[in-house]
Amino acid sequence: MNTSTSETRHNLCKRQFSDGRRCRMLRMEGHPSLCPFHVREEKQLLEADKLGAELASLSGNLNNGTDINHVLAKVFKALADGRISARDASTFAYLGQLLLQTLAYVKNELYWVAQNPFAYHDMVRESIPHLRNMPRRQPPTSAPSRASTPAPSSTTQTPPVTKPTTA
Secondary structure, X not given: OOHHHHHHHHOEOOOEOOOOOEOOOEOXXXXXXXXXXXXXXXXXXXXXXXXXXXXXXXXXXXXXXXHHHHHHXXXXXXXXXXXXXXXXXXXXXXXHHHHHHHHHHHHHHHHHHHOOOOHHHHHHHHHOHHHHOOOOOOOOOOOOOOOOOOOOXXXXXXXXXXXXXXX
């Protein structure tokens, strides 16, 4: 066997595919056995469990905008750090968008089920540990007066449009 062939094989990636073939790319400098592509793949696999724990929301649920924003910010940071692929980040962003769009329906459902206009806000307050012990704001006792807003004057209204008659 030729020594140059032996040295070349030694410098090749050691990753073996399911059908028995081996990767033919050169090993990454500083890594004992893998090419740059497979080093990145290995890093993403090792980071997956740790990232899953990191992506947990503040409350443990994704039932309010703050939680969804918090998780999406972590996804953005993971993408910027190269810990997740752009495809995965895009999927997370799409799911976050869907969750945000359905929050209005969740609020409406809670209102009708609990017959309480503050049911959603109470749920959010109880689900985020930092907010549980904060004093509750009291709702306003009376509606704001309309005296501060000027009433429209009759001089600023436009006259009604009349159709021209054809003879």
